[in-house]
Amino acid sequence: MSADRTYDGPNALGPVTLEVVGTTIGTDAAAFVMIVAASFGIARIVEQNLVTVDPGVIEAARAVGAGPLRIILTLLIPEALGPLILGYTFVVIAIVDMSAMAGTVGGGGLGDFALVYGYQRFDWQVTLVATLIIIAGVQGIQFFGNWLARKVLRR
Numbered sequence: 001m002s003a004d005r006t007y008d009g010p011n012a013l014g015p016v017t018l019e020v021v022g023t024t025i026g027t028d029a030a031a032f033v034m035i036v037a038a039s040f041g042i043a044r045i046v047e048q049n050l051v052t053v054d055p056g057v058i059e060a061a062r063a064v065g066a067g068p069l070r071i072i073l074t075l076l077i078p079e080a081l082g083p084l085i086l087g088y089t090f091v092v093i094a095i096v097d098m099s100a101m102a103g104t105v106g107g108g109g110l111g112d113f114a115l116v117y118g119y120q121r122f123d124w125q126v127t128l129v130a131t132l133i134i135i136a137g138v139q140g141i142q143f144f145g146n147w148l149a150r151k152v153l154r155r
Helices: 014-021 027-050 055-063 068-105 109-119 124-154
Strands: none
Touching: 014 027, 027 068, 055 068, 068 109, 068 124, 109 124
């Protein structure tokens, strides 16, 4: 680390963020930490949904000569698509939540707006409106994800 860069706070990814991004505060640092956090959640959701596919169906596909790529593209993904959509809906909502919280470290967005122009200036109307916008966005994402998953599951 160079002398002009210092680690400035309690954060499990602080030293890594400092090395990769060059700072532990701001939009770039918040985005890096959110990407790392989301990648583990996405991997777990995908894995859990893919292992729910009946192993007998996979074995039958192997028995008729389907290769790994064909099994993934024509069997695993179509069978797990509905639950995957619901899982990705959860991940997108979690990212919206994380981005709202990223405002506390200068990450920008509605969380930063609610904090700087609402909470710190004691303007509770601004805080309330920003919070309601975040809630409305999350509800919209949830509604769309549920609708899409229902559409896929009906086949």
